[in-house]
Amino acid sequence: MRFNLQEGGLTPIQTLPPNRYPPGTLRISQIETIPKPPLNPNFNPNPELQQILAGKQLLLDDLPFILEEIQHHYENGCITYNKGISTIGKTSSCARCGNRNPQLFGSFTCARCGDMCTYCRKCLMMGRISECTPLIGWSGPPPAFDIPAKVLEWEGTLSDGQQNASNRAVEAVLQNTNLLVWAVCAAGYEYVRKGY
Ligand SMILES: [Zn+2]
Ligand SMILES: [Zn+2]
Incomplete structure (x- = not known):
């Protein structure tokens, strides 16, 4: 995936054939400071998305929601886009599993960003995370948990x-x-x- 970086926020560009991305679009790993739109207190987040995402960092592929809906929540301050793979100099690190071992990274010609893309081999079984993969987090209000009035209450007697x-x-x-x-x-x- 690639993003357009504008003042005030990021806009994802839907997957295009390699080399068809408009000039100036960036992979998330190339964006130094990822903009975070302020939380809109009048926005009503999708409760299902809130429930699934709160407290986690997931890939777009893990979320059963369309990109437009994710982006809508980002624009209202409820979602953060974060770098899946960061590369400083020649050292890559994976934000999901913490891998920094160069032998556990690979590169491939990526159809999602139209470029050579470094990915983490260590956590590959959880879905591929590469330089163009945003990790999606929740920054909106916490979900309301339905806690029963009596929780972990026991009325017996201990020896x-x-x-x-x-x-x-x-x-x-x-x-x-x-x-x-x-x-x-x-x-x-x-x-x-x-x-x-
Ligand atoms: Zn990893
Ligand atoms: Zn890519």
Whole structure:
């Protein structure tokens, strides 16, 4: 894919045959600072897209939405386009898997940008990510989660041993330290069930 870089934002150019791209169009890896339009507070994002994308960085191929819809969300500040592969000097790095090993990159004549395109071989099984592939992220409002009123509430009684383990686990979480609870498999369940 190639983009037109204008003041205020990027416009993707739909895939064209090689060498048919208008002059001046760029691959995302060639854009130094990717413009981010401000969030439009009056824009209503597509809840499905919001749900799928929030907290992730995905390829266009991973998203069951047309490019126009993605672009519409970008223009209203809800979506970010990010570089999949960055190359500084001769060193490429993959933003998805962190690969920087030169032996794990390849190049091919890319039909999507009409040029030689470097791609990451390390995370190829997740869909090819190359110099012209934007990673698409969510920058709009977070999705509303339907959290039931009672979540993780339990009304049973713990045995002394369970209570001790539970207190220590809570303490470890609060202090952000490690804790090993050593007990037989399903000890918690068995003890509760038998009422020990
Ligand atoms: Zn990778
Ligand atoms: Zn390409």
